[in-house]
Amino acid sequence: MSSMYSSLHDSYVSNKRRSTSCVTLAVVLGCLIVLGILLAIAVLKRPPPHEDHETLPNEAVGSNFSTDQCSMTLVESIPQYMKFKANVTLGIPLEKAWKDLISMATDQVDVASFYWTLTGEDINVNSSSDIPGREILKELEELPSRNVSVRVVTSVPSVRTNSTDLKILKRKGVQVRKVNFGHLTKGVLHSKFWIVDRKHVFIGSANMDWRALTQVKELGVVVYNCPSLATDLHKIFQSYWVMGQSNSSLPRPWPAEYDTAINKHHPLLVKTDNISSRLYLTGSPPSFCPPSRTQDLEAILSIISDAQHYVDVAVMEYFPTTRFEKPQRYWPFIDDAIRTAAFERKVKMRMLISCGRDSDPAMLPFLQSLASMDSPHQDISIQIKLYIVPVGNQSDIPYTRVNHNKYMVTDKVAYIGTSNWSGDYFVTTAGVGLVISQHAPHPEWKTKALQGQLRAVFERDWDSEFAVHLADLGHHPDCALSR
Numbered sequence: 001m002s003s004m005y006s007s008l009h010d011s012y013v014s015n016k017r018r019s020t021s022c023v024t025l026a027v028v029l030g031c032l033i034v035l036g037i038l039l040a041i042a043v044l045k046r047p048p049p050h051e052d053h054e055t056l057p058n059e060a061v062g063s064n065f066s067t068d069q070c071s072m073t074l075v076e077s078i079p080q081y082m083k084f085k086a087n088v089t090l091g092i093p094l095e096k097a098w099k100d101l102i103s104m105a106t107d108q109v110d111v112a113s114f115y116w117t118l119t120g121e122d123i124n125v126n127s128s129s130d131i132p133g134r135e136i137l138k139e140l141e142e143l144p145s146r147n148v149s150v151r152v153v154t155s156v157p158s159v160r161t162n163s164t165d166l167k168i169l170k171r172k173g174v175q176v177r178k179v180n181f182g183h184l185t186k187g188v189l190h191s192k193f194w195i196v197d198r199k200h201v202f203i204g205s206a207n208m209d210w211r212a213l214t215q216v217k218e219l220g221v222v223v224y225n226c227p228s229l230a231t232d233l234h235k236i237f238q239s240y241w242v243m244g245q246s247n248s249s250l251p252r253p254w255p256a257e258y259d260t261a262i263n264k265h266h267p268l269l270v271k272t273d274n275i276s277s278r279l280y281l282t283g284s285p286p287s288f289c290p291p292s293r294t295q296d297l298e299a300i301l302s303i304i305s306d307a308q309h310y311v312d313v314a315v316m317e318y319f320p321t322t323r324f325e326k327p328q329r330y331w332p333f334i335d336d337a338i339r340t341a342a343f344e345r346k347v348k349m350r351m352l353i354s355c356g357r358d359s360d361p362a363m364l365p366f367l368q369s370l371a372s373m374d375s376p377h378q379d380i381s382i383q384i385k386l387y388i389v390p391v392g393n394q395s396d397i398p399y400t401r402v403n404h405n406k407y408m409v410t411d412k413v414a415y416i417g418t419s420n421w422s423g424d425y426f427v428t429t430a431g432v433g434l435v436i437s438q439h440a441p442h443p444e445w446k447t448k449a450l451q452g453q454l455r456a457v458f459e460r461d462w463d464s465e466f467a468v469h470l471a472d473l474g475h476h477p478d479c480a481l482s483r
């Protein structure tokens with residue numbers, strides 16, 4: 001894992017490096033001497049320890065065990081007219097989760113979303129399935145009059161719409177900042193999360209879009225009563241907020257208040273209902289992560305390489321390349337991790353990729369390449385299915401009827417993120433993820449834990465009529481990869 005990750009860093013460094021090793025050696029020696037001097041000065045000038053602590057954020061003082069309750073709930077949005085079998089595991093509906101969060105709010109709501117289109121008019125569509133979206137917009141509008149301060153960050157560049165949502169919200173007293181990720185990192189703000197009263201958080205695949213409530217299959221998590229996690233996510237929100245000021249430029253390094261004590265090496269520990277959970281947030285792009293923040297890609301690679309038995313992945317799109325950066329680059333880090341796990345450690349890989357009318361057929365060869373490794377004789381298992389949400393009579397609504405999920409579950413952890421699995425999302429684009437591992441003394445409790453629920457959701461979808469093995473695809477009118 002560490003070699004894989006360091007090779008990733010190498011790819012950022014220009015090739016000059018190799019031809020100038022002598023110069024490098026000299027520079028390194030010089031640096032060592034300077035470092036020695038600096039260290040000596042630092043030791044001599046070090047302030048007494050209590051001053052040290054004052055400059056650190058509260059929870060950085062070693063307390064990664066939390067007495068917070070932190071109850072976690074899986075959240076889902078199932079597109080209208082999709083029928084599931086009886087008794088299947090389902091997350092609570094996204095609409096309910098958002099409405100509950102709004103009604104709980106007494107002090108402050110912070111929302112990050114790529115774009116906002118909560119009404120049909122925003123995208124020139126007349127559909128009664130936008131009603132839940134309209135209701136959410138109305139309820140958010142009313143928050144300032146309840147003395148709840150609302151802050152919104154959104155992306156520049158963004159999706160082209162006729163949306164008036166943010167104008168309406170501003171008029172009602174919501175503070176809005178558009179963060180120019182195009183300028184800052186050549187990416188976009190693709191994160192989707194809420195923080196309510198610095199206590200409750202939502203993280204998931206859903207944008208502030210009416211289609212996310214009724215037309216797109218979404219998955220996320222709400223963590224209630226978890227100030228430590230909310231405070232940590234707030235640092236990420238705050239990094240966007242500050243960068244949303246005009247003429248902002250990326251700080252290098254990020255000031256100490258953006259440091260975190262909660263990461264892959266020091267997860268937050270919480271115990272609820274006999275289940276103990278370890279949690280941490282991940283962030284992207286690297287230029288928004290202080291060294292103490294676990295990067296999204298680092299987490300994904302380590303989760304895959306730590307798995308012993310199985311890795312189940314559900315993502316909307318999968319490309320071992322960059323997509324938006326031109327010229328496109330081959331970007332094999334996740335692909336390599338998957339192949340390595342399947343080949344060297346015989347980990348069973350299952351990948352559920354979305355296919356809709358707007359999917360890019362260029363994805364197919366990469367999926368086929370992975371799937372071609374599948375070989376029961378060699379004990380290599382990489383299975384890939386496409387998940388196709390039937391369009392039915394909803395064909396007049398653009399960019400819908402897809403499985404927008406972005407999660408992974410292994411024998412060790414659950415991961416819920418906001419990024420597609422292609423290069424840009426880990427290099428230039430802002431995203432967040434939540435990594436959870438849970439332990440319960442009794443297997444029955446474990447199935448009730450979020451990790452168990454997420455596995456059940458994956459099984460539900462994998463075994464459903466909507467999931468088609470790559471080899472069995474044939475012609476499917478609702479899947480652009482089958483044409």
Ligand SMILES: *[C@@H]1O[C@H](CO)[C@@H](O)[C@H](O)[C@H]1NC(C)=O
Binds near residue numbers: 086087
């Ligand atoms: C659904 O659950 C109920 C109660 O647990 C059970 O009686 C019923 O047989 C289940 N139905 C199916 C289709 O599994």
Ligand SMILES: *[C@@H]1O[C@H](CO)[C@@H](O)[C@H](O)[C@H]1NC(C)=O
Binds near residue numbers: 122124160161
């Ligand atoms: C915005 O509205 C105009 C005029 O109604 C329409 O032509 C255009 O397609 C709309 N754009 C989007 C993205 O909905």
Ligand SMILES: *[C@@H]1O[C@H](CO)[C@@H](O)[C@H](O)[C@H]1NC(C)=O
Binds near residue numbers: 126127
């Ligand atoms: C939207 O559709 C409904 C019925 O489908 C219709 O009654 C209504 O007039 C339409 N609204 C607009 C603005 O076209």
Ligand SMILES: *[C@@H]1O[C@H](CO)[C@@H](O)[C@H](O)[C@H]1NC(C)=O
Binds near residue numbers: 145146147
């Ligand atoms: C909001 O705060 C103001 C000033 O503190 C107060 O006068 C008003 O009653 C509050 N409104 C509500 C709905 O709490």
Ligand SMILES: *[C@@H]1O[C@H](CO)[C@@H](O)[C@H](O)[C@H]1NC(C)=O
Binds near residue numbers: 246247
């Ligand atoms: C931003 O930069 C431009 C050009 O450097 C300058 O004219 C403008 O006053 C700056 N705006 C702010 C808010 O600092």
Ligand SMILES: *[C@@H]1O[C@H](CO)[C@@H](O)[C@H](O)[C@H]1NC(C)=O
Binds near residue numbers: 062063064265269
């Ligand atoms: C909690 O943090 C301390 C130091 O900050 C560290 O030594 C310890 O290993 C951490 N515990 C866990 C379980 O991460």
Ligand SMILES: *[C@@H]1O[C@H](CO)[C@@H](O)[C@H](O)[C@H]1NC(C)=O
Binds near residue numbers: 273274445
């Ligand atoms: C937790 O464990 C105790 C003792 O084993 C048991 O009595 C209790 O019902 C458990 N609580 C839950 C929520 O499962």
Ligand SMILES: *[C@@H]1O[C@H](CO)[C@@H](O)[C@H](O)[C@H]1NC(C)=O
Binds near residue numbers: 081392
């Ligand atoms: C769309 O199809 C569903 C069932 O497949 C039906 O219940 C619904 O009324 C249809 N809607 C329209 C506008 O035709």
Ligand SMILES: *[C@@H]1O[C@H](CO)[C@@H](O)[C@H](O)[C@H]1NC(C)=O
Binds near residue numbers: 316317323404
């Ligand atoms: C990734 O996901 C977004 C929505 O989350 C979608 O609009 C986009 O087309 C997807 N694909 C790529 C390659 O970014």
